[in-house]
Amino acid sequence: MxxxxxxxxxxxxxxxxxxxxALLKDQPRPHRHWLNVxxxxxxxxxxxxxxxxxxxxxxxGKGVLVALGLLGLATLAFAAVFVVDxxxxxxxxxxxxxxxxxLILPLALVVAxxxxxxxxxxxxxxxxxxxxxxxxxxxxxxxxxxxATLRLRGQAGPLAPLAAELGRSDGSGTIGDALxxxxxxxxxxxxxxxxxxxxxAGSIAVSWPT
Amino acid sequence: MGRPAGTFLSDGSLLVLIALATGPKHGxxxxxxxxxxxxxxxGPGTLYVILPRLERDxxxxxxxxxxxxxxxxxxxxxxxxxxxxxNQAGSLxxxxxxxxxxxxx
Numbered sequence: 001m002x003x004x005x006x007x008x009x010x011x012x013x014x015x016x017x018x019x020x021x022a023l024l025k026d027q028p029r030p031h032r033h034w035l036n037v038x039x040x041x042x043x044x045x046x047x048x049x050x051x052x053x054x055x056x057x058x059x060x061g062k063g064v065l066v067a068l069g070l071l072g073l074a075t076l077a078f079a080a081v082f083v084v085d086x087x088x089x090x091x092x093x094x095x096x097x098x099x100x101x102x103l104i105l106p107l108a109l110v111v112a113x114x115x116x117x118x119x120x121x122x123x124x125x126x127x128x129x130x131x132x133x134x135x136x137x138x139x140x141x142x143x144x145x146x147x148a149t150l151r152l153r154g155q156a157g158p159l160a161p162l163a164a165e166l167g168r169s170d171g172s173g174t175i176g177d178a179l180x181x182x183x184x185x186x187x188x189x190x191x192x193x194x195x196x197x198x199x200x201a202g203s204i205a206v207s208w209p210t
Numbered sequence: 211m212g213r214p215a216g217t218f219l220s221d222g223s224l225l226v227l228i229a230l231a232t233g234p235k236h237g238x239x240x241x242x243x244x245x246x247x248x249x250x251x252x253g254p255g256t257l258y259v260i261l262p263r264l265e266r267d268x269x270x271x272x273x274x275x276x277x278x279x280x281x282x283x284x285x286x287x288x289x290x291x292x293x294x295x296x297n298q299a300g301s302l303x304x305x306x307x308x309x310x311x312x313x314x315x
Contacts, residue, residue: 016258022278023237023254033253040255047262 001030004037012044219295222260225250227269227284227292234273234283237261264288 005013005021024030024037219227229235229243237257244252252260261282264270269288273281284292 012262016262018278019237019275019280020254020258023241023257026238027254033255036253036255038255039253040258043259044262047259 001034001037004034004041007041008044219291220260222252222256223264223269224292224295225252226257226260226264227288230270230282230284231289231292234281236276236279236281238279240282 001024005017008017020040024033027033225244225248226240228247229240232243235243237254241252241254241257244250261270265272265282268285269291270282271285273283
């Protein structure tokens with residue numbers, strides 16, 4: 001906990017450090033609150049750059065948040081196309097960390113943005129930034145742990161069954177087909193020739209009923 | 211929505227202002243009071259996200275430290291804003307309850 005306190009910005013520590021440390025000491029079980037302190041840590045860093053509540057940039061902040069949400073959705077859809085395309089299986093060839101990031105970050109971003117809007121519709125960016133950062137970070141860490149654990153056990157990534165299901169391209173109108181139709185196959189076509197020869201070791205094994 | 215221009219109160223801010231409405235309090239006293247009147251557990255980190263913002267917005271002000279603890283008190287504009295927020299919440303409650311009663315009648 002002492003280490004966490006050192007990570008706060010100097011101006012924040014100078015102003016609030018002593019009383020915050022006293023408050024933590026007052027808690028019956030101070031270590032129970034480490035995650036809560038991390039949230040405060042992120043807010044302390046973000047608030048240094050955040051305009052005050054009376055700043056007229058609220059509208060712009062909302063626009064930035066909407067853009068972030070849309071970016072997250074677009075990235076998620078794009079990642080989904082690659083994940084569900086069993087013949088490409090790009091995600092089995094990249095390090096676990098990158099796989100988890102690609103899968104988790106956009107989803108976390110979308111979830112965090114939606115939650116931020118629900119929490120405070122008036123000033124979503126200001127309300128969202130600490131939680132977006134904290135939730136995205138935590139989900140990414142969980143994703144990395146999950147994927148790494150599965151890989152160590154010799155299993156495919158967590159989305160392998162989903163990929164097998166959605167990756168069907170038999171004209172049965174699956175979500176994968178719908179996504180590919182909606183987003184266009186151009187990007188996949190550009191990448192596929194470079195991966196000719198099929199998937200490498202560790203690829204997602206795909207089998208579906210005929 | 212009837213709020214003074216350029217201001218807003220989150221749920222946490224509202225709870226802190228209500229806690230300070232009865233007089234100056236330091237962090238732990240604010241936490242304890244909020245737990246007693248609302249059953250909400252406001253974590254220390256959350257409290258110190260709220261306090262600097264309220265202070266920056268001029269809704270509360272720090273008093274001289276008492277040892278390592280520093281009490282805060284609500285300012286005039288904080289009291290004014292709290293009044294407005296609670297009145298608005300009260301109106302919403304009345305409307306909501308009336309509609310529920312009408313629907314159940």
